[in-house]
Amino acid sequence: MRNTPGTAWKMALAFSAVAAMAANPEPPGQKVAKYVFLFIGDGMAMPQISSAEVFSRAMSSKDIEIKRLGFTQFPVAGLTTTYDAGSFITDSASAGTALATGNKTLNGVINMDTSKTHTFKLITEYAHERGLKVGIVTTVSIDHATPASFYAKTPSRGNYYDISVQLGRSGVEYFGGGGFLQPRGKNNDQPDAIHLAQQAGYTFVNDKAAFLALKPGSGKILAVNHTLQDSASMPYEIDRSPDDLRLADYTRKGIELLSGNRKGFFMMVEGGKIDWACHANDAASSIRDTLAFDEAVHEAVAFAGRHPKDTLIVVTGDHECGGMTLGFAGTQYSTFFTRIAPQKMSFQRFNDEVVEPYKKATARDKARIGDLLPALRDAFGIDFAALSPGQKTQLEQAFRHTMGDDAAHPDQEGRFLLYGGYEPFTIKVTQLLNQSAGIGWTSYAHTGVPVATFALGVNQGLFAGYYDNTDIFRRLARTMGVASVNP
C-alpha cells in the first residue's frame, strides 16, 4: 500500500489533531506599522547571502565560521518561492509585480495580468490612499523592472520611456539612486521625462552637495546619483570612489525626508546590481554589493531603534541569479574565499577599461594574451603563470574568441554555454577566479530556488515560515492597515 504523498499529507494536516498546531505559529498580526521598509536584494538568495557571510569571516580570521550580515540577524527568517505565472524561474518584472501587488504574471510584465490587459493596484497606491508617503531607492536605473514595479504599469519592462513618464505622474515623494535609460524615448525624440517630472512638481537633484542639503519640506524629490556606470546605474560598490554616495546614503536621506509625515511612509530599497554581478558570474562584485545593501538596511535598523513600536523592516530577494554555489567540482570540500579578495574592480569596469579598449586598438593577428596579463594581475590578483594547464587553455581560448578568431569559435550553443552574452575573455576571468575560490555557477540567468526573507519589527512573525512572494504583499498590506482588492 503506497499513499500519494500529496493526498495523504492533506488529510493528515487537515483532519488530525496536528492541524491546530500547524495553523499559525503566532497570533495573527493585527498591529499597524507607521513605517514600513521593503528591502529587495535583486538576484539575492541564500548563495548570495551566504557567500557574503563566508567572505566577511574569511577576511578577518582563519577560523572557520561565518560573519553574519546585519539583516540575517533579524529575529524572523522565512523561505519564499518566486515562480511566476509562466515559469518556475521569474524575472524581476514578474517578481516585482508579485511583491508590489500580490499577483503572479509573466516574465517581463510589470503590474498587469498575463493577458496584458488588466492592471493591478500597487502597494504604493494603497499607501498613498492611507496618507503614507512613499520612497523608492535603487542602485540601478530608476526605470528598471524592480523599482518600476512600485510605481508603473506596463506590458513590457522594456518600455523604459513609458515607465519614466509614469514616474512623473506617480506622486511618489522620493526617488533616489540610478538614472534613466531612455529619458527621451527609444529614438531620443520624446519630451524629456525628467522635465515632465519637474513639471509635475519634482525637484531634480544630481549633485552630491545639493543632495546632502535636501531637507524635509523640499517637496517631491527625484535624486539621481552624480556618478553613473553601466546602463544608468550607480557604480558597483567595488568600483565606487570613496567620496561617492552609497545606497545607504540614499536610504538615510529618504528616511530624513519622509519620516516627518504624520501618517508614516513606505519605502522600497533595492540592491539591484547584486543581480547584475551574478549574471556575469562575478562573486566579488556580488559580495561587495550585498555588503553595501546590508549597510543600507542598517539605516532602517537605526531608524527602527528610534521608533521600535511603529516600524517593520522586511528584507528579501526577488530571485536567485547565476546558479551560484558555495562549492565547485575542482576544489571539492574546500573553499578559498580570500582568493577573490584582491579583486579591485567589477567585471564591468575591467571590460570597459581594459578589454574593450584593447580589442578596438589591436588587430587580430597582433593580439597576444600577454598584453593583458599585467592588467589581469592588477585587477584580479591573477598570476597567469600560476594557473593550471586547463585554466590557461580556457583563458587563451576565451582571449581568441574575444579577438574574433572564428576558427576558435565553438558552435553557437557551445559559445553560449561558455560565455552567455558576455565578452569571452572578461567572463572567463571571473569564472576561473571564482572556481579557484570554490564558487561555482551554472547559469547566466536567474534560477528558481526559493529565496530567504528576514523581518524585524511590527508583525515580524508574519514573515516566518515558507510561503510565496505574493504573500509578502499581503503581509505588508496587512501591516500597513490597507485592505487589498488584489487576491
Next chain:
Amino acid sequence: MRNTPGTAWKMALAFSAVAAMAANPEPPGQKVAKYVFLFIGDGMAMPQISSAEVFSRAMSSKDIEIKRLGFTQFPVAGLTTTYDAGSFITDSASAGTALATGNKTLNGVINMDTSKTHTFKLITEYAHERGLKVGIVTTVSIDHATPASFYAKTPSRGNYYDISVQLGRSGVEYFGGGGFLQPRGKNNDQPDAIHLAQQAGYTFVNDKAAFLALKPGSGKILAVNHTLQDSASMPYEIDRSPDDLRLADYTRKGIELLSGNRKGFFMMVEGGKIDWACHANDAASSIRDTLAFDEAVHEAVAFAGRHPKDTLIVVTGDHECGGMTLGFAGTQYSTFFTRIAPQKMSFQRFNDEVVEPYKKATARDKARIGDLLPALRDAFGIDFAALSPGQKTQLEQAFRHTMGDDAAHPDQEGRFLLYGGYEPFTIKVTQLLNQSAGIGWTSYAHTGVPVATFALGVNQGLFAGYYDNTDIFRRLARTMGVASVNP
C-alpha cells in the same frame, strides 16, 4: 563617514530599543516532549527540496506552481548553517557530530574533537539516561557516517568495523534500514559484528515477513533490508521493487516498537541516498528519494496526530550536495522537469546493469556508442538522434573515455571536472538529461549553502530563524528535557 557593518550592527542590535524585539520571536520552549523525531535528508538543502516540489507539480499540471512536500508545510521553517571546524563545506561525519552532540569537528570525524582525542556525549546517550528508547533508521548502510553519529565515536568515518562493533554495545533499541560495509573487518578476519550484536541481545532480522511480524516487546532489534543495492544500502526509490520495504516502513515499525515505552523515544531517520544521487548529479533519483523521505516523515506526522501534545518532529538536511541549481545556462529562464520523468532507474543501476557489463564484454576497438543507445532510451527516455551537436559530442567523448580510449583523455584535472570519480558515460548521461530539464550542477561533492529546517509539534518555535546546526542539538536536548554537558 562609513561604519564597519559588523560593529555598527552589533551596537544597533545590542543597545537600541530594537534589541528587545530581536531577542526571541517566541517565549522560550519550556515544554518537554515525550516523542522526538529528527529526520535528516542527507545532502538535502533547498535545491533538493525545491526540485522535488517543482517536479511533483510539473507531473500533474501544466500550470506553473509547486506542489509542497508534506514536511515543508510544517508551521515552522528555519535556515541552518552547516560549516564544520575545518571547512565551510561539511561532510556527513562532522555534520552528524554537530547534530548529535552540538559540537563542531573536522570532516571525517565522528563524535570526537578536532584533536581526535576527546569524545562527545551523544543526544542518544542523554535520551537513554532519561529512560527514553532510541531508534536509528537509514536507507544507507547502518555503519555510515550519519547513522553512526547517533551511536558511535571514532576518529575516522572509514572505521566501519569499529563502528559496527560499537553498534552492538550502543543499547539503541531499534536499528532499521541498510546493512554493514565491513561486518568482519577490512580484511574479513574479525568476529562478525552482527554476531556480536546478537550476543549483546539484538534480534537480527533481514526478512520482510519476519520484519513485519515484529511486535513491541521483541527486545532490541537490528533490522537490515532484505534487498541491498550499492554499498550495503537500500535500493534507490527509483530502483525499488514495489514489494520491497520503504524508508517509511522502517519508520512506522520503529514507532510501533518504541512508542509503548512510558518515558517516550528519540528516533533519527535518514534519507541517505538523496546525497548519493546528488554526488552523481542524478536529479531524478534525488527527487524520488526525497519524495520517499517525505513519506517517512508522514509516518511521524500520523503518530503526532495521535500524540499532539507530546511529539516534536524536526526535519533538516546535513548539507547541500552537488551544487544543484534549478536553472541552467542552456535553458535560461525555462525549466522542463517532465524530461526527467521517463527516467526508470538510477545512474547506479544503469551503470551496474548496462555500462559495466558492456565495458567488460567489449574490446575497445569494437566498442560503438550505438550499442548502448537502446538501453539509453529505455532507461532515461533519451533519444540520441534528438540531442544537439554539442551534447552528442560530449556523450561520444564520455563513451570513449569509459572504454579507456587514452587518446581521448583530457588531463587529470579536466577529467575530474568532467566526471568526478564516476564512470564517464554514466555520469554524462545524467548530466545531459538534467541540463535538458534545466537543472545544473557544479560539483561532485557537498557545498556550503545553509540548509532548511522544518519543525512541527512541541517547542516547534525553537526551530524558527537562522541558526547553526549545533543549535539543533541544543534545541532538541532542551525539548527532551536533558541538561547537556556539551557547550
